[in-house]
Amino acid sequence: MHAVIASPQEDKYLVARPGARAGLKIERAHYRELAAAVDAALPVPSWLVTNAHETWGLNLTSERTDQAVIVRPETALGYSxxxxxxxxxxxxxxxxxxxxxxxxxxxxxxxxxxxxxxxxxxxxxxxxxxxxxxxxxxxxxxxxxxxxxxxxxxxxxxxxxxxxxxxxxxxxxxxxxxxxxxxxxxxxxxxxxxxxxxxxxxxxxxxxxxxxxxxxxxxxxxxxxxxxxxxxxxxxxxxxxxxxxxxxxxxxxxxxxxxxxxxxxxxxxxxxxxxxxxxxxxxxxxxxxxxxxxxxxxxxxxxxxxxxxxxxxxxxxxxxxxxAQMLRTGGCSECALSATCRVCRPLARAYQEAKAPLHTYCQHGN
CATH class of the missing domain: 3.20.20.70 (Aldolase class I)
Structure with a gap:
């Protein structure tokens, strides 16, 4: 079972550990090094061994990269x-x-x-x-x-x-x-x-x-x-x-x-x-x-x-x-208070269709 995940995220590269909130930002060169190490079944690179111990108390000293790391592929879509x-x-x-x-x-x-x-x-x-x-x-x-x-x-x-x-x-x-x-x-x-x-x-x-x-x-x-x-x-x-x-x-x-x-x-x-x-x-x-x-x-x-x-x-x-769904339409068109609105347009539309009291979602009800 993998210990950490290396993944592209928009314009960044991250290393994360399942169940842990702390993570690492890495350079693209390090991401590519991990991908190559997985393909070749090489030992975990020393820089990751050090960072994994400091960040998560994780010992990867004797681990192979293909067993310890999942390297997620880059994608043109960019959803995270x-x-x-x-x-x-x-x-x-x-x-x-x-x-x-x-x-x-x-x-x-x-x-x-x-x-x-x-x-x-x-x-x-x-x-x-x-x-x-x-x-x-x-x-x-x-x-x-x-x-x-x-x-x-x-x-x-x-x-x-x-x-x-x-x-x-x-x-x-x-x-x-x-x-x-x-x-x-x-x-x-x-x-x-x-x-x-x-x-x-x-x-x-x-x-x-x-x-x-x-x-x-x-x-x-x-x-x-x-x-x-x-x-x-x-x-x-x-x-x-x-x-x-x-x-x-x-x-x-x-x-x-x-x-x-x-x-x-x-x-x-x-x-x-x-x-x-x-x-x-x-x-x-x-x-x-x-x-x-x-x-x-x-x-x-x-x-x-x-x-x-x-x-x-x-x-x-x-x-x-x-x-298109985020455009302010209907009763929200050209609202002078939109800069401080508490709800997005799709949610406002749901409130409007439910005929909810204005004070529950809109400043005009105050």
Whole structure:
């Protein structure tokens, strides 16, 4: 199993280690040296031996480069990140979910693996596997191992309820992140938001198993009207089980403009601090749904590109598709406050189609 990954990333070259946040920037000459050393099954170059020890405490002194390093090929596409919905099916029925529907349909395993190879060849180093709930997909273990062995740094976005079933694999093949959504601090609030009896118990089982197996977890605290009164206790759970945590309080419509999730918003927790300053979606980043359709992101799903029929050449159309979706149109045309807007145009469109109150997403509602 490889110890590190060498990968081109836009105009840079990186060496990364699965499961570690620290990485190395290297010169192109060093990247090419590693590629040649892999081809010739040479010992790991001395400069990498030294840097690996200093950065990760990793001993590569007696290792062959072809056994210790995956060298990712250069690509003309230049994508570095992608999100992939392995399935939309979920074992929770969350009231705040941004998905309009959650069918289990998707690609068979062979096509999933072919899709992952295309993502690698597009340049994707950081891959987020999401859903629905990815850990209930029967193909998840095989897909995860395939992506890992191709040299991807994987984030799993999960509700944690099935995490206990996968911790042994994740301990052996460390992900870049496991991000678990926390929907409350008690069964009452948690199960009310997920609309699934036993969801709190199962998520806590997953967190406990991950901790025991040494699989680090990040928690995202989802703040809604169901659990806002428990925020201090949710933070305490994060201190106990997570290496770090974030808080998410701005509930959005479905990406298709459905208003149902907005009913979960806790009005006093609408954040008005962050300003949208631009996004690389469609240019260095993209999203793929369970059928292999690529779009600029999870929200901006207009004009999807079928990677399974069009191949990587289809991604050449994505930047223009993304730019068209980012144009301020409709009620946002020539807005004098656009420089300090908090949402991107695709998300604003979803709010508008949901007929959401202006104060939930737009400064004109203040």
């Amino acid at each position: 990140r992608a999100t992939w919905e392995i399935c939309l099916g979920c074992n929770f029925q969350c009231a705040h979910c941004y998905l309009p529907e959650r069918p289990f349909a998707g690609l068979p395993l062979g096509e999933k693996l072919r899709l992952l190879a295309m993502l690698r060849d597009a340049g994707v180093l950081w891959l987020q596997i999401t859903g629905g709930e990815p850990l209930i997909d029967s193909d998840f273990p095989a897909a995860y191992e395939h992506a890992y062995c191709m040299g991807m740094l994987i984030e799993i976005l999960t509700n944690g309820s099935q995490l206990h079933r996968h911790v042994d694999m994740l301990a052996q093949m460390p992900p870049h992140k496991v991000t678990v959504s926390l929907y409350g601090a008690t069964p009452e609030s948690f199960d009310a938001l997920t609309r699934t009896k036993g969801s709190f118990k199962n998520t806590m089982r997953g967190l406990t198993a991950a901790q025991a197996a040494g699989v680090p977890v990040e928690l995202t605290l989802i703040i809604t009207k169901h659990n806002a009164h428990e925020l201090a206790d949710m933070r305490a759970l994060a201190e106990q089980y997570a290496v770090t945590h974030s808080e998410y309080s701005n509930i959005s419509p479905t990406y298709a403009g459905g208003a149902a999730p907005l009913g979960s918003q806790a009005p006093d927790f609408i954040s008005k601090e962050s300003v949208f300053t631009g996004c690389p979606a469609g240019h260095t980043f993209f999203h793929v749904d369970p059928h292999g359709h690529a779009t600029m992101c999870k929200i901006g799903r207009e004009n999807p590109i079928n990677l399974m029929t069009d191949g990587l050449d289809g991604l050449l159309r994505l930047p223009k598709i993304a730019d």
